[in-house]
Amino acid sequence: MKLTPSAEQEQFAAALHAMLTEADIPTVARQWAADDPAPGQVLWRRLAELGVTGLAVPARWGGLAAHPADLVVACEELGHHALPGPAAESIAALPMLLTTLGDDALCETWLPRLANGEVIGTLAVPPHVPYATDADVVSLVLRADEQTLRLGVPGPRRRSVDDTRRLVEVADGALLATGPAVGPAVGHALNAGALACAAQLLGAGHALLETTLRYAGQRTQFGQPIGQFQAVKHQLADVAIGLEFARPLLYAAAVALADHPTTTARDVSAAKVACADAAQRAARTALQVHGAIGYARESGLGSWLTRIWALARTWGTQSWHRERIRTALATGALT
Amino acid sequence: MSPVGTMNLDLDHETRAFRAEVRSWLAANVPTAPLPPVDTPEGDRAHRAWERRLAAAGLSVVSWPTAYGGRDVSPLQWLIFEEEYHRARAPVRINQNGLFLLAPTLFTHGTAEQRARLLPRMARADDVWAQAWSEPEAGSDLAGIRSRAVRTDGGWLLSGQKTWSTRAAQADHAFGLFRTGVDRHRGLTYLMFDLRAAGVTVRPIQQVGGATGFAEIFLDQVFVPDADVLGAVDQGWTVAMSTAGHERGLSLRSPGRFTAAAQRLVRLWCQAGTHTDPALSDRVVAGWIAARAYQLHSYGTATQEAADRTPEPPPPPGRADRPAQAGATALRGSGHAASMTKVFWSELDVALHEVALDLLGPHAETGGLRADSAGRAGDAGGADAWLDGYLFSLAGPIYAGTNEIQRTVIAERVLGLPRGRR
Numbered sequence: 001m002k003l004t005p006s007a008e009q010e011q012f013a014a015a016l017h018a019m020l021t022e023a024d025i026p027t028v029a030r031q032w033a034a035d036d037p038a039p040g041q042v043l044w045r046r047l048a049e050l051g052v053t054g055l056a057v058p059a060r061w062g063g064l065a066a067h068p069a070d071l072v073v074a075c076e077e078l079g080h081h082a083l084p085g086p087a088a089e090s091i092a093a094l095p096m097l098l099t100t101l102g103d104d105a106l107c108e109t110w111l112p113r114l115a116n117g118e119v120i121g122t123l124a125v126p127p128h129v130p131y132a133t134d135a136d137v138v139s140l141v142l143r144a145d146e147q148t149l150r151l152g153v154p155g156p157r158r159r160s161v162d163d164t165r166r167l168v169e170v171a172d173g174a175l176l177a178t179g180p181a182v183g184p185a186v187g188h189a190l191n192a193g194a195l196a197c198a199a200q201l202l203g204a205g206h207a208l209l210e211t212t213l214r215y216a217g218q219r220t221q222f223g224q225p226i227g228q229f230q231a232v233k234h235q236l237a238d239v240a241i242g243l244e245f246a247r248p249l250l251y252a253a254a255v256a257l258a259d260h261p262t263t264t265a266r267d268v269s270a271a272k273v274a275c276a277d278a279a280q281r282a283a284r285t286a287l288q289v290h291g292a293i294g295y296a297r298e299s300g301l302g303s304w305l306t307r308i309w310a311l312a313r314t315w316g317t318q319s320w321h322r323e324r325i326r327t328a329l330a331t332g333a334l335t
Numbered sequence: 336m337s338p339v340g341t342m343n344l345d346l347d348h349e350t351r352a353f354r355a356e357v358r359s360w361l362a363a364n365v366p367t368a369p370l371p372p373v374d375t376p377e378g379d380r381a382h383r384a385w386e387r388r389l390a391a392a393g394l395s396v397v398s399w400p401t402a403y404g405g406r407d408v409s410p411l412q413w414l415i416f417e418e419e420y421h422r423a424r425a426p427v428r429i430n431q432n433g434l435f436l437l438a439p440t441l442f443t444h445g446t447a448e449q450r451a452r453l454l455p456r457m458a459r460a461d462d463v464w465a466q467a468w469s470e471p472e473a474g475s476d477l478a479g480i481r482s483r484a485v486r487t488d489g490g491w492l493l494s495g496q497k498t499w500s501t502r503a504a505q506a507d508h509a510f511g512l513f514r515t516g517v518d519r520h521r522g523l524t525y526l527m528f529d530l531r532a533a534g535v536t537v538r539p540i541q542q543v544g545g546a547t548g549f550a551e552i553f554l555d556q557v558f559v560p561d562a563d564v565l566g567a568v569d570q571g572w573t574v575a576m577s578t579a580g581h582e583r584g585l586s587l588r589s590p591g592r593f594t595a596a597a598q599r600l601v602r603l604w605c606q607a608g609t610h611t612d613p614a615l616s617d618r619v620v621a622g623w624i625a626a627r628a629y630q631l632h633s634y635g636t637a638t639q640e641a642a643d644r645t646p647e648p649p650p651p652p653g654r655a656d657r658p659a660q661a662g663a664t665a666l667r668g669s670g671h672a673a674s675m676t677k678v679f680w681s682e683l684d685v686a687l688h689e690v691a692l693d694l695l696g697p698h699a700e701t702g703g704l705r706a707d708s709a710g711r712a713g714d715a716g717g718a719d720a721w722l723d724g725y726l727f728s729l730a731g732p733i734y735a736g737t738n739e740i741q742r743t744v745i746a747e748r749v750l751g752l753p754r755g756r757r
Contacts, residue, residue, distance in 0.1 A: 004638065
């Protein structure tokens with residue numbers, strides 16, 4: 001049994017962390033939101049150099065064929081830095097979708113370029129993922145349902161609370177695949193996207209905890225750091241507990257995605273529910289402990305808050321994920 | 336740089352074989368009818384006899400070294416043993432204060448003589464142990480204890496009052512802290528004493544559910560030989576905190592207890608026909624998720640502990656610039672991380688039982704308020720067992736350091752927030 005990151009995974013996370021720290025993500029994110037995606041696209045190439053974009057791509061198509069746990073480790077760092085761009089889509093869901101579908105022509109066209117960072121991709125999977133995130137600034141847009149996979153034709157933009165998430169309505173474009181192989185492939189993509197999304201939520205939650213701990217240690221009221229008050233301490237302790245016990249569910253979901261198809265839905269959903277709950281608790285507490293300054297845009301807290309508010313409800317709502325667990329438990333207990 | 340990591344939840348051959356052995360022994364040996372309540376005279380005899388059977392089978396203290404009656408199994412195998420034990424609904428461990436709190440302290444701070452004298456008898460429940468931490472004026476503020484140990488020829492004389500001493504009404508021995516100096520923390524000594532010795536009076540305390548799971552202990556010049564000082568004189572606080580880590584962490588309330596309770600809850604939910612009620616179902620799902628999170632978290636901790644026994648490479652670069660991180664990496668090896676575990680399992684325990692009572696509805700209250708049934712969370716449909724389990728669970732956020740104390744410890748020792756007045 002092995003359920004904690006290996007030394008290699010920790011080194012990978014550290015390298016990614018160092019690169020993203022240096023990359024000045026807040027500026028890149030502002031540019032991405034303000035219709036200047038070029039710096040973000042450059043950054044994407046650097047992710048590719050580190051291997052991030054090829055993790056879920058088979059070696060045959062120029063990827064690393066990595067374990068989903070590696071994807072979790074990477075996505076946690078991306079969430080920690082609130083990286084703009086369709087990470088769950090391009091790094092996790094699309095490679096898994098195309099690989100599972102097994103259409104060599106599609107794979108050959110897209111997977112090598114997704115892996116090397118030349119192409120950033122996105123997809124809509126209504127009703128869980130109703131809009132294709134960043135569809136107006138990436139070069140591969142797909143639209144999938146249980147029966148068909150099509151190219152997506154970008155339409156009107158919709159505003160997101162997280163202004164780096166460029167939500168775009170997509171209409172049906174050219175048919176790429178149909179038939180019984182599509183449903184399982186889309187299902188696998190949904191699980192991969194939800195897992196990547198959960199990992200980003202956990203990373204964002206940790207970032208907020210760290211930022212808030214720093215602030216609580218510096219901000220003085222009544223002649224002492226506010227972090228010295230028990231009312232503040234206990235809230236932050238609860239945030240830490242929530243994040244701490246969500247992480248093993250995330251790793252177990254990665255294991256299930258790799259090796260245990262019968263429990264994948266249950267385990268991915270448990271990870272998504274726990275990570276979203278933990279991240280939302282972190283967001284609420286971070287805002288409360290910062291007080292008014294946290295509510296002000298200048299504090300920068302908003303990058304993580306709005307990301308968490310958005311990601312907690314996409315790639316499957318909490319209700320949908322709980323329902324999948326409920327079904328798995330009821331079926332298991334009744335048989 | 337790219338990762339080459341893997342993860343899996345597969346047990347190795349040896350661990351699978353161990354699980355099979357434990358499961359099969361328990362299936363053949365766990366009494367079909369529940370033993371009498373542990374705090375009654377017949378229950379005391381029955382639970383001690385059960386411990387002797389476990390010991391004879393080599394299963395009473397599997398994680399201990401073989402020299403003391405154990406099997407020296409890995410931390411992961413200990414977790415597996417606990418899962419099987421609770422799954423089989425085997426009797427509550429009458430000696431759990433000794434096994435899970437005192438023994439780890441003896442392994443860390445005891446002398447070879449103490450270990451040889453005390454541990455084998457503990458493993459067979461020849462000696463049943465009670466804890467004697469709290470005092471009427473020292474609960475959460477444990478360092479405020481007033482009971483004294485005064486030097487005398489060849490040992491110490493204990494005087495004072497202890498309270499909320501689990502199992503003291505029936506145990507043979509107890510362990511606790513006594514004041515030997517004036518310094519708040521460095522004037523305390525960890526002592527073990529005979530509950531049958533001259534000068535000891537034990538008064539059972541009836542609990543809210545009617546059982547007598549704990550007691551007051553009055554001490555009047557009770558002699559304790561030097562051989563029963565655990566650790567150095569005046570160093571009892573340090574010694575006790577290592578025990579507290581065990582009490583708060585995995586060892587006292589192993590994940591197996593909650594894994595089993597969550598499985599019974601799911602069965603109850605289906606049997607009761609309530610699996611279509613969305614509000615109840617969401618709470619069942621939440622309980623199951625939390626129980627699984629604790630189980631998986633413990634697997635990670637256990638396998639990491641095993642890995643940590645071999646030399647580790649230095650920490651990777653790039654992490655040092657992060658402040659106190661609550662992640663698995665940063666928490667590894669931190670004794671205070673047990674405080675996070677304690678808050679988590681104690682709240683989980685209450686939540687699982689609250690849902691069960693809500694599933695049982697008007698039948699929940701009809702359970703005969705039997706004596707302490709710690710560890711017996713009940714049949715899927717057994718209202719009385721769920722009710723007893725609920726009463727027991729409500730103590731969890733209070734004992735072993737209240738959850739308020741734990742949250743303060745987490746904030747200061749794990750997260751690095753500035754220390755403040757309590």
